[in-house]
Amino acid sequence: MSDTHTPVDQAYHPEIVEPKWQRRWAERGTNAPDLDAAARPFFNLMMFPYPSAEGLHVGNMFAFTGSDVYGRFKRLQGYDVFEPIGYDAFGIHSENFALKMGTHPARLIPRNIENFRTQLTRIGGMFDWRNELATTDPAYYRWTQWLFLQLFKAGKAYKKAAAVNWCPNDKTVLANEQVVAGRCERCDAVVEQRTLEQWFFRISDYAGRLLENLDDTSKMDWSDTTTTAQRNWIGRSEGAQVTFPVDAARAIEVYTTRPDTIFGATFMVLAPEHPLVEALATPAQREAVEAYRRATAARDLVSRKMVEKEKTGVFTGSFARNPATGRRIPIWVADYVLMGYGTGAIMAVPAHDERDREFAEKFQLPIVPVIDADGRLQSSERFDGMPAEEGKTAIIRWLESSGAGKGMVQYRLHDWCISRQRYWGPPIPIVYCDACGVVPVPESELPVLLPEMEDFRPDDTGISPLARNEAWYYTPCPSCGKRARRETDVSDTFLDSAWYYLRYTSTDFDDRPFDADRVRRWCPVATYIGGNEHAVLHLLYARFIAMVLQELGHVDFDEPFRVFRAHGLIVKDGAKMSKSRGNVVIPDEYIARWGADTFRTYLMFLGPFQEGGDFRDEGISGPRRFLDKVWALVGDATRNVIADLPRHVEVKWHETMKRAHEKIGELQFNTAISAYMELVNTLRDAGSADRRIVEDLVVMIAPFAPHFAEECWERLGHGGSVFDERWPEWDEALTVEESVEVAVQVAGKTRSRVVVRRDAGEEATVAAALLDDTTRRFIGDKTVRKVIYVPNRLVNLVVG
RNA sequence: GCGAACGUGGCGGAACUGGCAGACGCGCAGGACUUAGGAUCCUGUGGGGUAACCCGUGUGGGUUCGAGUCCCACCGUUCGCACCA
Numbered sequence: 048m049s050d051t052h053t054p055v056d057q058a059y060h061p062e063i064v065e066p067k068w069q070r071r072w073a074e075r076g077t078n079a080p081d082l083d084a085a086a087r088p089f090f091n092l093m094m095f096p097y098p099s100a101e102g103l104h105v106g107n108m109f110a111f112t113g114s115d116v117y118g119r120f121k122r123l124q125g126y127d128v129f130e131p132i133g134y135d136a137f138g139i140h141s142e143n144f145a146l147k148m149g150t151h152p153a154r155l156i157p158r159n160i161e162n163f164r165t166q167l168t169r170i171g172g173m174f175d176w177r178n179e180l181a182t183t184d185p186a187y188y189r190w191t192q193w194l195f196l197q198l199f200k201a202g203k204a205y206k207k208a209a210a211v212n213w214c215p216n217d218k219t220v221l222a223n224e225q226v227v228a229g230r231c232e233r234c235d236a237v238v239e240q241r242t243l244e245q246w247f248f249r250i251s252d253y254a255g256r257l258l259e260n261l262d263d264t265s266k267m268d269w270s271d272t273t274t275t276a277q278r279n280w281i282g283r284s285e286g287a288q289v290t291f292p293v294d295a296a297r298a299i300e301v302y303t304t305r306p307d308t309i310f311g312a313t314f315m316v317l318a319p320e321h322p323l324v325e326a327l328a329t330p331a332q333r334e335a336v337e338a339y340r341r342a343t344a345a346r347d348l349v350s351r352k353m354v355e356k357e358k359t360g361v362f363t364g365s366f367a368r369n370p371a372t373g374r375r376i377p378i379w380v381a382d383y384v385l386m387g388y389g390t391g392a393i394m395a396v397p398a399h400d401e402r403d404r405e406f407a408e409k410f411q412l413p414i415v416p417v418i419d420a421d422g423r424l425q426s427s428e429r430f431d432g433m434p435a436e437e438g439k440t441a442i443i444r445w446l447e448s449s450g451a452g453k454g455m456v457q458y459r460l461h462d463w464c465i466s467r468q469r470y471w472g473p474p475i476p477i478v479y480c481d482a483c484g485v486v487p488v489p490e491s492e493l494p495v496l497l498p499e500m501e502d503f504r505p506d507d508t509g510i511s512p513l514a515r516n517e518a519w520y521y522t523p524c525p526s527c528g529k530r531a532r533r534e535t536d537v538s539d540t541f542l543d544s545a546w547y548y549l550r551y552t553s554t555d556f557d558d559r560p561f562d563a564d565r566v567r568r569w570c571p572v573a574t575y576i577g578g579n580e581h582a583v584l585h586l587l588y589a590r591f592i593a594m595v596l597q598e599l600g601h602v603d604f605d606e607p608f609r610v611f612r613a614h615g616l617i618v619k620d621g622a623k624m625s626k627s628r629g630n631v632v633i634p635d636e637y638i639a640r641w642g643a644d645t646f647r648t649y650l651m652f653l654g655p656f657q658e659g660g661d662f663r664d665e666g667i668s669g670p671r672r673f674l675d676k677v678w679a680l681v682g683d684a685t686r687n688v689i690a691d692l693p694r695h696v697e698v699k700w701h702e703t704m705k706r707a708h709e710k711i712g713e714l715q716f717n718t719a720i721s722a723y724m725e726l727v728n729t730l731r732d733a734g735s736a737d738r739r740i741v742e743d744l745v746v747m748i749a750p751f752a753p754h755f756a757e758e759c760w761e762r763l764g765h766g767g768s769v770f771d772e773r774w775p776e777w778d779e780a781l782t783v784e785e786s787v788e789v790a791v792q793v794a795g796k797t798r799s800r801v802v803v804r805r806d807a808g809e810e811a812t813v814a815a816a817l818l819d820d821t822t823r824r825f826i827g828d829k830t831v832r833k834v835i836y837v838p839n840r841l842v843n844l845v846v847g
Numbered sequence: 848g849c850g851a852a853c854g855u856g857g858c859g860g861a862a863c864u865g866g867c868a869g870a871c872g873c874g875c876a877g878g879a880c881u882u883a884g885g886a887u888c889c890u891g892u893g894g895g896g897u898a899a900c901c902c903g904u905g906u907g908g909g910u911u912c913g914a915g916u917c918c919c920a921c922c923g924u925u926c927g928c929a930c931c932a
Contacts, residue, residue: 272927275851282931303932316932358930388931395932401848402930459931582927616926623925652872653859658852661859669872675887718861721871728871790867795913797867835912837866845912 059678061642061754068754069168077768078130078173082552082565085127090569091118092548092608094577094585095133097140098159098181100148103166105632105650105662106617106624112647113614113656113716114576115172119750120711121573122173123774129569130173131551133180134160137188138540142471146504152471153499156183166635171643171753173770178554182543187550188473189494190560191543194592195465196476196487197599203249206485209464213241213509240344241509245466246475246536250591254281254458256605257590266606270613270657276582282459287443289452291315291367291376291394299323299367299378302389302457305396306446307438309371310427311417312394315378316360316406318386319343327378329364336361336380343382358383358406369394370451371427371442381406387461463588465539470503470512472537480524480531489525495533511535544585545592548572548607563601572608579613586611612714615659617650632662644752645671651716651751670720674755676727677748681759683736692735698784699729700740704777707747716751723748738763743775790841791816793825797841809836816842 072078080088093114096107103111115130122128136156145152160181167174180187198204216236250257258281260266261274286304293299299315317324319340328336339361360381369376383402384393397407398416407414417426424430424438433441446452466475474495476488488495498519503512513535514520524531552565571593577585586608593607616623619630638646648670654660692700703726710719726744730736742763749756749769760769783805789812791799799821803812813834816822826846835843 272851276927279850279928284931286932301932305932383930383932385931390932393932400932402932405930457931579926618925655860663859663873666859666873672887673872717859718871721861724871788867792866792913795911800867833912835866841866841913843866843912 059675059755061644062639064758065169065171065643065754068757069171071757072768073176075768077770079175079177080127080129082129082569085129085568087126088569089118089121089126089128090548090552090572090574091121091128091130092551092572092575093130093132094575094581095135095544095547096163097138098134098136098156098163099140100144100155100159101631101633102159102162103170103634104624105634105637108170108634108646109617109650109659110576110578110614111167111172112170112650113714114574115170116647116651116711116716116750117574117576117714118173119753119770120774122770123746123749123772125773128173129552130175131178131180132167132172132174132176133178133547133551134163134182135540135544135547136160136181136183137472137537137543139467139469139471142469142503145471151501151503153183156181169638169643170634170647173753178551180547180550180554182473182540182547185494185496186557187547188497188543190550191473191538191546192476192488192493192495193490193560194542194546195538196490196493197601198248198595199477199487201595201599203252203595204246204465205249206244206246208242209245209247210240211243211245211468211509213239215239243466243468243509245464246477246534246538247462247464247466248591250463250588251458251460253591253594254283254460255456256594257281257460257587258283258458260590260606263606266604266609267611268609269611270579272579273582273586273611273613276579277587280460280583280587284457284459286455286457287446287452288390288455289370289394289446291370293327293365293367293378297323297326299392300390301392301394302455303394304457305399305439306442306452307424307430307435308396308399308417309369309394309442310424310430311396311398311415312369312371312376313397313407313413313415314376314395315367316381316384316393316395316403317363317378318384318391319380319382320386321380321384321391323392324363324380327363327365332362332364336363339380358402358409360406360410362410370446370449377412379406379410388459389457463539463541463591465542466536467539468505468509468511468535469537470497470500470505472540473497473543474513475534475536475538477534478522478524478531479534480527480529482529483524483526483531486524486526486531492525497537511537513537541584541588542592545588546596548575548589549602561601566602570602571604571606574610574612575608576612576614578616582613612657615654615657617653617659617662619662637667641667641671642755644755645674648674648720648751652720654717656714656716673720673724673727674752676731677723677741677744678755678759680727680730680736680741681745681762684738684741685763687736687738689735689737692737693733694785696729696733696735696737696740697781699726700743701777701781702783704743704747704775705779705782708774708777711750719747720751745769746772746775787839789816789839791819791822792835792841792843793822794846795843798822798825805839809834809838812836812838813842816844 091114093111118128118130141152141156145155182188195204214236258278261277284304286302287306288300288302291299291301324336358381360379363378363380365378366375367378395403397403397412397414399418415426417424418435419425422435424433424435430438430441443454474497476493476495478486478488480486498516500512500516505512520533521530522533549561549566552569553561556562589607593602594605596602597605619632624631634646645667649667652670653666703722706722707719723744730740745756745759746769756769785805786802787805788800788802790797791801799819801815801819803815813836826844829846831844832847833845
């Protein structure tokens with residue numbers, strides 16, 4: 048061992064200190080809790096990264112460091128903190144990048160992961176490397192496939208036809224994010240929609256629970272911005288389903304949130320894909336209707352959803368009867384009505400709906416206002432005069448009693464399409480057999496390995512590239528043994544990430560996805576930190592999967608993340624970092640130049656963690672100077688205990704322990720660091736490098752500058768790790784000064800200050816204020832009419 | 848268009864339940880030590896004014912003894928979602 052005791056007078060050299068402690072942590076297993084027996088388990092999870100070729104940028108470092116600071120803080124409170132790390136390595140990003148570089152993701156990913164591992168080690172995260180995982184590892188995705196099978200067997204996975212974006216030029220399916228303004232991002236061709244059979248998960252069955260749990264504080268304590276985003280995404284609305292009869296045999300079901308306006312429904316509109324369109328098109332209109340349907344299908348999903356677009360549509364020639372008015376109203380077809388929401392048909396109330404009005408004006412359909420300026424119903428027969436809100440309830444009641452409809456809750460959330468017509472993902476473990484139909488791959492045969500294919504690019508069939516690999520594609524039917532075909536779609540990356548936290552606890556088990564005892568000990572996750580860009584998709588899917596797993600008896604909780612906090616974004620020169628802007632900051636050179644601890648401290652200091660901040664090169668010298676000063680104090684303090692500390696030093700010491708404890712607990716890292724800086728300034732000004740204070744300071748700094756703190760701890764003569772220490776205890780009585788400066792206001796303006804004993808009381812404080820010369824000058828010959836007294840803060844003398 | 852967050856010195860940002868605005872840091876200015884300083888240390892640093900004081904938290908109103916903080920209207924920035932009936 049070459050680790051010698053660092054001489055006291057030696058300057059701080061992070062390039063020596065940091066590798067030394069990284070090595071020791073690994074050797075001593077400092078960061079590896081006992082997964083089977085930890086007494087106070089604390090699962091500190093951070094969103095795992097996608098291992099890009101560029102490596103971790105400062106945005107990632109910021110997020111990981113914040114999470115790590117929190118984990119180390121919990122550790123100093125005596126928790127057995129489990130802080131695993133892994134890689135979200137499947138997906139279209141890796142695939143496209145590999146295509147661009149003319150390489151293969153299977154070759155690219157290990158290299159990228161290697162680089163990430165180096166970076167993550169260098170930044171000094173408290174990672175438990177025993178449980179590192181990659182979603183691309185067959186030992187991982189075997190269980191992702193297992194998860195699919197559990198959902199399939201429980202009837203929560205099903206197949207149906209759904210539209211995809213299709214680029215007619217590249218002849219390939221595009222993900223939504225590859226469609227920019229209705230065009231293919233690569234070739235700029237106008238994107239169309241195609242219909243394919245795809246796998247879905249029934250997340251919409253859980254809409255109500257996913258919504259209700261958001262308010263259940265016993266299960267979830269999440270950032271408000273995140274729960275709000277989820278609420279909006281789930282999109283609950285209350286209304287009614289109403290039947291509009293067409294003839295003796297047929298009727299159209301609509302969903303409306305405004306049953307109170309039903310008397311103003313002057314026409315109906317069906318989505319072009321609505322199953323009744325063909326039957327309702329009269330011979331005279333048939334050709335026009337068919338042409339319209341074809342035109343709609345030729346347009347892509349994105350441009351169809353453009354709000355600014357001019358309304359289009361066509362009359363079917365048929366009529367329905369408005370059950371409220373009894374009048375015949377025309378049935379139209381238009382693409383502004385979507386098949387994916389409600390029933391795919393609407394009752395159009397042009398007087399009270401902007402879109403219906405636009406449509407009515409264009410096609411000269413009648414507009415009948417049924418709510419007056421005071422918000423009361425009119426032209427609504429016996430409901431006239433009712434306030435709209437009351438009318439809504441009354442009309443729903445009438446609809447129910449007359450059998451024309453019923454009250455109904457709708458959610459915007461639709462089922463989760465997990466099919467991807469791509470290569471780089473876990474194959475969906477299903478086999479199609481001519482004799483047996485849809486057959487799940489037996490769990491004992493998992494994983495269905497993703498075959499190596501040199502040419503993995505999507506082709507013009509619109510079918511996944513895996514279909515071209517015949518040796519893989521054809522397989523004996525697990526049920527009857529005859530030749531059958533594999534499902535060629537792979538699953539969505541979000542399925543990989545919907546359960547990775549469970550796998551973290553159990554990477555050493557190869558016979559089960561996760562161990563029940565381990566999961567019971569460590570889950571749900573105590574604190575989860577990640578970007579708010581995942582507020583809806585990832586976090587909602589993970590919640591859904593937990594609910595299903597609970598229902599199936601695999602876990603005993605339905606909410607996977609007790610606490611979730613969204614971190615902020617790091618910007619550079621006031622703009623979001625992006626390659627196109629050319630303002631991406633690579634952390635490596637900063638770490639090399641300043642040290643990881645300085646870099647970490649700077650990142651945590653530059654702004655509130657949950658809001659982010661502006662990365663500026665000049666700013667980093669401040670935290671480095673701060674650490675240098677602490678280093679010097681440690682040198683001064685090695686043998687120094689001061690018998691009678693000045694009171695203000697003592698107060699600053701205790702106040703810092705308290706304040707930093709509170710602030711780190713709230714993730715207000717920047718203010719904790721400034722509290723340390725104040726303490727250091729106080730110690731230096733007073734020349735009081737008291738050993739006890741400096742030791743406490745070292746412990747408090749440890750979450751931010753872990754290697755630095757370990758080295759200081761050693762220099763102070765301690766063996767072991769500073770992370771086996773406890774957060775120092777403060778004496779509440781010593782966190783405040785004995786005397787306080789009270790502001791004296793005259794007529795609401797601060798004019799002077801007086802020093803009084805703490806808790807001197809109103810009488811004594813006001814008396815002191817009235818004795819003050821400046822105060823008296825401002826009162827002059829006026830009378831004090833009223834006195835406002837705020838203990839230990841201010842006295843306001845209201846004069847008149 | 849809808850929803851959310853946010854507007855404080857030259858800059859990043861502090862400010863407990865409404866109670867001394869500008870903590871802490873960067874930068875800048877002056878000084879000390881130095882052959883030297885992009886090292887270190889000391890002092891100063893919201894604007895105006897010789898001063899007493901006055902003005903100051905995006906803009907305009909309001910509530911209050913008192914507003915960065917609460918209410919209303921507007922302006923601006925950022926981020927989500929976008930024909931959801």
